[in-house]
Amino acid sequence: KSVKPDYFNNPMWPGEAHSIKVEEILYREKSDYQEVLVFESSTYGKVLVLDGIVQLTEKDECAYQEMIVHLPLCSIQSPKTVLVVGGGDGGVLREVSRHSSVEHIDICEIDQMVIDVSRKFFPDLAVGFEDSRVHLHVGDAIEFLKCAPEGRYDAIIVDSSDPVGPAQELVEKPFFDTIAKALRPGGVLCNMAESMWLHTHLIQDMISICRETFKGSVHYAWASVPTYPSGVIGFLLCATKGPPVDFVNPINPIEKLEGANEHKRELRFYNSEMHSAAFALPGFVKREVSLL
Numbered sequence: 128k129s130v131k132p133d134y135f136n137n138p139m140w141p142g143e144a145h146s147i148k149v150e151e152i153l154y155r156e157k158s159d160y161q162e163v164l165v166f167e168s169s170t171y172g173k174v175l176v177l178d179g180i181v182q183l184t185e186k187d188e189c190a191y192q193e194m195i196v197h198l199p200l201c202s203i204q205s206p207k208t209v210l211v212v213g214g215g216d217g218g219v220l221r222e223v224s225r226h227s228s229v230e231h232i233d234i235c236e237i238d239q240m241v242i243d244v245s246r247k248f249f250p251d252l253a254v255g256f257e258d259s260r261v262h263l264h265v266g267d268a269i270e271f272l273k274c275a276p277e278g279r280y281d282a283i284i285v286d287s288s289d290p291v292g293p294a295q296e297l298v299e300k301p302f303f304d305t306i307a308k309a310l311r312p313g314g315v316l317c318n319m320a321e322s323m324w325l326h327t328h329l330i331q332d333m334i335s336i337c338r339e340t341f342k343g344s345v346h347y348a349w350a351s352v353p354t355y356p357s358g359v360i361g362f363l364l365c366a367t368k369g370p371p372v373d374f375v376n377p378i379n380p381i382e383k384l385e386g387a388n389e390h391k392r393e394l395r396f397y398n399s400e401m402h403s404a405a406f407a408l409p410g411f412v413k414r415e416v417s418l419l
């Protein structure tokens with residue numbers, strides 16, 4: 128094409144761009160929702176990109192997938208029913224299935240192409256779909272949650288892409304209302320919550336909505352993910368009104384879970400110390416993002 132794309136003019140991280148050396152393009156198609164790209168990188172393994180935004184790399188996906196799952200699931204006693212919103216690559220499912228107390232996992236992913244591409248190029252993530260407890264729903268999570276039975280889930284994990292494009296409505300109040308309704312009293316939500324370096328306004332908006340919607344506690348945690356913009360990603364942890372949930376000190380520590388580590392592939396990032404440390408926040412975040 129004659130004109131190079133303007134890398135610096137994007138809504139989520141204006142003025143910055145991240146580059147990874149491409150060895151070989153393995154897949155590039157447009158689904159009904161987004162452009163799906165897979166390439167072999169020089170130093171991060173295979174990389175999944177949606178609409179030009181890095182979703183995961185083989186090298187560092189463990190940080191995000193392990194934290195987004197074990198921060199909520201290790202904060203409640205024996206979680207049984209779990210809902211995953213998004214997560215079509217299967218990585219979150221792989222992590223949920225480490226918890227032997229879980230009996231039923233629903234996943235609602237809007238884009239079948241993401242599932243097919245993950246099965247072909249990311250078998251270490253798509254392995255999550257093989258668990259017999261998994262029930263796949265391909266469709267819009269907004270509709271799925273509207274029809275979900277009240278108090279159905281112990282935990283809901285929103286593994287979304289950025290709120291530009293298909294995932295736009297996943298940061299709005301009506302969606303959080305349906306999540307709160309679908310969770311049991313004392314149930315927990317873990318929501319992808321962008322970067323404390325880049326998105327404090329969006330994080331504040333989400334926290335304000337969640338404080339209203341979840342009468343229980345609202346906490347912000349974060350992890351290092353080198354291939355995400357600014358090198359960190361955040362997680363919003365909420366509990367519905369009911370038995371109080373202490374997010375910072377896991378009452379269901381992963382180290383005590385039978386079989387959690389021999390599972391499909393050992394944990395590479397998450398442990399109980401990383402769990403508690405993830406809630407420690409820099410001064411500027413405490414000032415800019417009021418959690419109280």
Ligand SMILES: NCCCN[C@H]1CC[C@H](N)CC1
Pocket residue numbers: 180181182183191214215216218286287288289319355356360
């Ligand atoms: N399931 C893979 C991760 C999807 N979530 C990511 C959160 C951060 C975004 N900038 C990219 C997607």
